[in-house]
Amino acid sequence: MSQDRYSRQRLFVPIGKEGQNKIKQKHVLLIGVGALGTSNAEQLVRAGIGKLTIVDRDYVEWSNLQRQQLFTEDDAHSRIPKVVAAERKLREINSEVTIEAHIMDVQREEIESLIPGTDLVLDATDNFDVRLLVNDACQKYRVPWIYGGCVGSHGMSYTIIPGKTPCLHCLLESVPLGGATCDTVGVIGPAVQMVTAHQGAEALKILVEDQEALFGKLITFDVWNHQYTGMKVNRIQRADCPSCGMERTYPFLSPENQAKSAVLCGRDTVQIRPSRKMDRDLDDLRASIHEGQVEQNPFLLSFEIGDHRMVFFKDGRVLVHGTKDITEARRMYHKVLG
Incomplete structure (x- = not known):
């Protein structure tokens, strides 16, 4: 395989040759293969991630094609599961990457089998039940994860490092993260791409082990109205949080919540x-x-x-x-x- 494939990425000093080698050795779990998921998956595969596990429970529909970049009209016509269509396209983009695809609804049993052995989890889901499940599992197994959300022209992203930053459970107690969905108010492609640009950049920092470069704030924006905010949230970390506090019970991993x-x-x-x-x-x-x-x-x-x-x-x-x-x-x- 040509050594020039990652040459422009290696020329970027914070990554370099050593960072590129680290990326090749890492395993990322991507949960959700919709708008955010397809964009994040393509970025990671083009960047030379060693292994990418993709998980999604749904199939391709016509309404997906406006913003979910790995899918085609044939996929929608045939109702192909998203992970199957995405895996096929990703292998065409970079045959060096190991890709593991699961047609799966992620609940407690599934997430506990998927996370061990991963270096990073990327959130590309469309509901907070799954996100809180992911949050608890990442806290339990001490795996970094990157939250992302997008609706209309708005988006947000936040990087969660177990033991260092507030978790999503902490955030939900203090920060309104919205209730609208793409199916109720729509979504535009540029907002999707801006969220995944932030998620992708933060992911690379974690993969090359440069956590000092992480932004450390909750990013929110409205790409249509040119609004952009970085909110400091480090003070909202709760010592009594049941997901990341001193006496953790990981409530969203309990069987009764499934x-x-x-x-x-x-x-x-x-x-x-x-x-x-x-x-x-x-x-x-x-x-x-x-x-x-x-x-x-x-x-x-x-x-x-x-x-x-x-x-x-x-x-x-x-x-x-x-x-x-x-x-x-x-x-x-x-x-x-x-």
């Missing part, structure tokens, strides 16, 4: 998780459905009936589109599966 059914953030969609791990046979499922329109690929089966669409994944999960009512979603689920 939901089996949930309304997806900002969408008329309910996700239902099976009570136990399974490997669903999609061919058998298709043979059992005798009404409605059915589409299938190697990763999922989509079933439309009336105003609803149900998407069945091989891991047992089901997305019920067209409702926010968990009771109604579960009724449809049991009607199809028995």
Whole structure:
């Protein structure tokens, strides 16, 4: 492989040859492969990360194409899982990188199996339940992670170093981090790219082991109205925080906080998780459905009936589109599966 691939990055003095070698030895876990995830993944792969693990529970839809840069119309037409489409494109960009992809809904069991052995976690999710889960796991395993959020023309980012900075649980007690979503007020591509520019720069600092260069503030901005703020938050760290304080209980890793059914953030969609791990046979499922329109690929089966669409994944999960009512979603689920 050509030695010129990373030449411009090595010329940047804070990275240099030594830093490039460190990047090649590091493992990053990226949770969420949507707008922030695809941009962060591409940056890391082009930078020469040694190993990248990508995790996402969803598939590509037409509304994703405006800002989720690794996906194509073919991916949306075929409803390809995001991690599958992203992995394919990332391998074309840099065949030297080890990429591990998981079609997975991240809950306690999953996050505890993914984080050990990683050097950095990047947040590219779309809801705070998962972020708080990630926050607790990173505190427990002492792994740095970088929070990122984006909606409309607004964005924010913050780097969390266990034992040194306030954690996300501390922040939520003191700083309003917003409640709007991309599905309610939209989002523009430049705001996405600005968030991932901050996340990517902070990630490189951690990967080359230059933590002294970390910004150390909560970054917020409005790219449309030209507003930009760096907020000092070091004083809000709480000694009694159950996630990072003196007597930690990691509340968001407790089994009772793991939901089996949930309304997806900002969408008329309910996700239902099976009570136990399974490997669903999609061919058998298709043979059992005798009404409605059915589409299938190697990763999922989509079933439309009336105003609803149900998407069945091989891991047992089901997305019920067209409702926010968990009771109604579960009724449809049991009607199809028995």
